[in-house]
Amino acid sequence: MAKRPVDEPVSRRSAESGENLAERIYAQLKQDIFEFRLLPGDRFSETEIAERMAVSRTPVREALFRLQREAFVDVLFRSGWQVRPFDFNYFEDLYDVRVVLETAAVKRLCEQSIGGDELDALKQIWLVPAADRLSDASTVSALDERFHEMLVEATGNAEMARMHHALTERMRIIRRLDFTKPPRIEATYLEHGKILRAVLQRRGDQAQLLLKTHIEESKSEVRKITLHMLHTARHKSGQERA
Amino acid sequence: MAKRPVDEPVSRRSAESGENLAERIYAQLKQDIFEFRLLPGDRFSETEIAERMAVSRTPVREALFRLQREAFVDVLFRSGWQVRPFDFNYFEDLYDVRVVLETAAVKRLCEQSIGGDELDALKQIWLVPAADRLSDASTVSALDERFHEMLVEATGNAEMARMHHALTERMRIIRRLDFTKPPRIEATYLEHGKILRAVLQRRGDQAQLLLKTHIEESKSEVRKITLHMLHTARHKSGQERA
DNA sequence: GAGTACAGTTATGTATACAAGAAGGAATAC
DNA sequence: GTATTCCTTCTTGTATACATAACTGTACTC
Known part of the structure; x- marks a missing residue:
C-alpha cells in the first residue's frame, strides 16, 4: 500500500x-x-x-x-x-456488558449453526489433554481474552466484535490480576472446555448458562483479590523505578 | 489568516x-x-x-x-x-447490536423490577391519547432515540448505557431518514406503547419479542428507503449551498 | 501520439511558540 | 502562630512553522 x-x-x-x-x-x-x-x-x-x-x-x-x-x-x-483510579462499580458494569454480548453471541452461534472456523480454532486450544495445557499466566490470560473475543467474532457481526474488543482492552488491567494463581488457570481450562462443548453441540441454553456463570465467577474473583494485587504491583513497580 | x-x-x-x-x-x-x-x-x-x-x-x-x-x-x-461512505452492512450490524443490548435491558427490567423512574417518564410520553401525540418528524425522532436509550439506562448499568448512546449517535444519520413519513411515526407510537406496557407488566419474553421485532422493522425499513432519501438530501443540500 | 520524468502544489504529521489560568509557596499583616 | 495576598511556576489549549510524502499537470523524449 x-x-x-x-x-x-x-x-x-x-x-x-x-x-x-x-x-x-x-x-x-x-x-x-x-x-x-x-x-x-x-x-x-x-x-x-x-x-x-x-x-x-x-x-x-x-x-x-x-x-x-x-x-x-x-x-x-x-x-x-x-x-483513572480504580472503580469497582465501573468494572462490574463492564463484566455485565460482557455477559450480555457473549451470551447473545453463543445463542446466535447455536441457533444459526455458524462460526465453524472460529470454533475449530478454539477447539485446538481449549479441548486438549491436560498434559498439553499451558501454564504461563500471561499466555493463558491472552488466550482467555481471545477465547471470548472469538466467540463474538464467530457471529460475523463486525461491530459487535469491535465493541467487545474495546471492552476487553478496558478490562485487561484488572483481568490480568486474575490469572496469577494456578487454580484460576485450571478452572479456566475446565470451564472453557465445557462452554465450547455445549456450543459445538448447539445446546444454546446450556452454553449461555455456563458462559454467564463463568464470567460472573471472574467478576467476583476480581473483586476479592484486586486490592491486594494492586498493592503488590505498586510495590514492585516502585522497586523497578528505584 | x-x-x-x-x-x-x-x-x-x-x-x-x-x-x-x-x-x-x-x-x-x-x-x-x-x-x-x-x-x-x-x-x-x-x-x-x-x-x-x-x-x-x-x-x-x-x-x-x-x-x-x-x-x-x-x-x-x-x-x-x-x-465515511454509506455501508448498509455496517448499519445492519449496528441494528443487531441494538437488539442485543436492548432486549437484555428489558429482560433485566422485567426480572428485577427496577427502573421505575425511567419507566414512569416514558409512560408520560408514549402512553398518551392519540390526540396528544406529537407529529413533528424531528421531535418524534429525538423522542424515539430517548425511548430506547432510557430502557437501557433504566437498568442502572452506566457503561452499557454509554455504549448504547454511542450506538445511537452513530445511527442517527440513517435513523432520521426513517421518520419523514407519518405512517412511520404512528407505528412508532403503537409499538412503543405495546413494548412499554409489556415491560410495566413485567412480561419479559413478550417485551423482548416486541422490542426485537420493532427494531428489526426499522432495520428493514431503512434499507428500503435510504438510497432515495439520500439523493433527495444531497440535492437539497446542493441547493442550499448555491 | 503516447509515455515518462519532473517540478509545483497540497495533504497530513510533527515540532515549537504563545496565551491564559490554576496551584502552590513565600512573604507580610495581625 | 495563623490567615491572606501576591507572585512564580507549571499546566493545558491554541496557533503557527516546518518536514515529508503523495498527487497532478506539463513538458520533453521517443
Whole structure:
C-alpha cells in the first residue's frame, strides 16, 4: 500500500515502529498502564511524557485524548492528567456488558449453526489433554481474552466484535490480576472446555448458562483479590523505578 | 489568516458554548454530517475546515480524530479526509447490536423490577391519547432515540448505557431518514406503547419479542428507503449551498 | 501520439511558540 | 502562630512553522 522509496534514509525509522508517533506513544502508554508502571491515580503532564518519549507534545496529546476516550486516563482542567483510579462499580458494569454480548453471541452461534472456523480454532486450544495445557499466566490470560473475543467474532457481526474488543482492552488491567494463581488457570481450562462443548453441540441454553456463570465467577474473583494485587504491583513497580 | 474570525469574537463564543474549540468543532462537524451539509463520500482537508470555522488546525484535528474513532470520517493517508461512505452492512450490524443490548435491558427490567423512574417518564410520553401525540418528524425522532436509550439506562448499568448512546449517535444519520413519513411515526407510537406496557407488566419474553421485532422493522425499513432519501438530501443540500 | 520524468502544489504529521489560568509557596499583616 | 495576598511556576489549549510524502499537470523524449 505505502509505496517504498528507492532509497530509504529517513523513512526507515517510521516504517520500523508503527508508522506514526502518536500510535506508538498510545501503545506505549497503554502498556505502561497495563503493567503498572503507571498506576491508577498517578498524575503526570504532557511535557513529562513528551520528554520521556523524546517527542513533542503534539503526538502525546493525540495519544492521551484517545486513551481518555477509552477511559484509561482523565484530564484535569489545566492541572495535568491522571491515570483513572480504580472503580469497582465501573468494572462490574463492564463484566455485565460482557455477559450480555457473549451470551447473545453463543445463542446466535447455536441457533444459526455458524462460526465453524472460529470454533475449530478454539477447539485446538481449549479441548486438549491436560498434559498439553499451558501454564504461563500471561499466555493463558491472552488466550482467555481471545477465547471470548472469538466467540463474538464467530457471529460475523463486525461491530459487535469491535465493541467487545474495546471492552476487553478496558478490562485487561484488572483481568490480568486474575490469572496469577494456578487454580484460576485450571478452572479456566475446565470451564472453557465445557462452554465450547455445549456450543459445538448447539445446546444454546446450556452454553449461555455456563458462559454467564463463568464470567460472573471472574467478576467476583476480581473483586476479592484486586486490592491486594494492586498493592503488590505498586510495590514492585516502585522497586523497578528505584 | 485565520487569526480574525469574521462573525463573532472567538473568545466570547468559547466562553458561551462549551469552553473549548475542539469540542465546538466536533459538535459542528457532526451536525454537518447529520444534516447532510457534509455528505457521505465528501472529501475535505483540515485546512479547509479550519478556515471555514476560523480556527487553527489543532482543534480541528482533535475533533476529526474523535469523529474518526466514532466511525463518521476516515483519514486518507496524506490525502485528506472523507465522510465515511454509506455501508448498509455496517448499519445492519449496528441494528443487531441494538437488539442485543436492548432486549437484555428489558429482560433485566422485567426480572428485577427496577427502573421505575425511567419507566414512569416514558409512560408520560408514549402512553398518551392519540390526540396528544406529537407529529413533528424531528421531535418524534429525538423522542424515539430517548425511548430506547432510557430502557437501557433504566437498568442502572452506566457503561452499557454509554455504549448504547454511542450506538445511537452513530445511527442517527440513517435513523432520521426513517421518520419523514407519518405512517412511520404512528407505528412508532403503537409499538412503543405495546413494548412499554409489556415491560410495566413485567412480561419479559413478550417485551423482548416486541422490542426485537420493532427494531428489526426499522432495520428493514431503512434499507428500503435510504438510497432515495439520500439523493433527495444531497440535492437539497446542493441547493442550499448555491 | 503516447509515455515518462519532473517540478509545483497540497495533504497530513510533527515540532515549537504563545496565551491564559490554576496551584502552590513565600512573604507580610495581625 | 495563623490567615491572606501576591507572585512564580507549571499546566493545558491554541496557533503557527516546518518536514515529508503523495498527487497532478506539463513538458520533453521517443
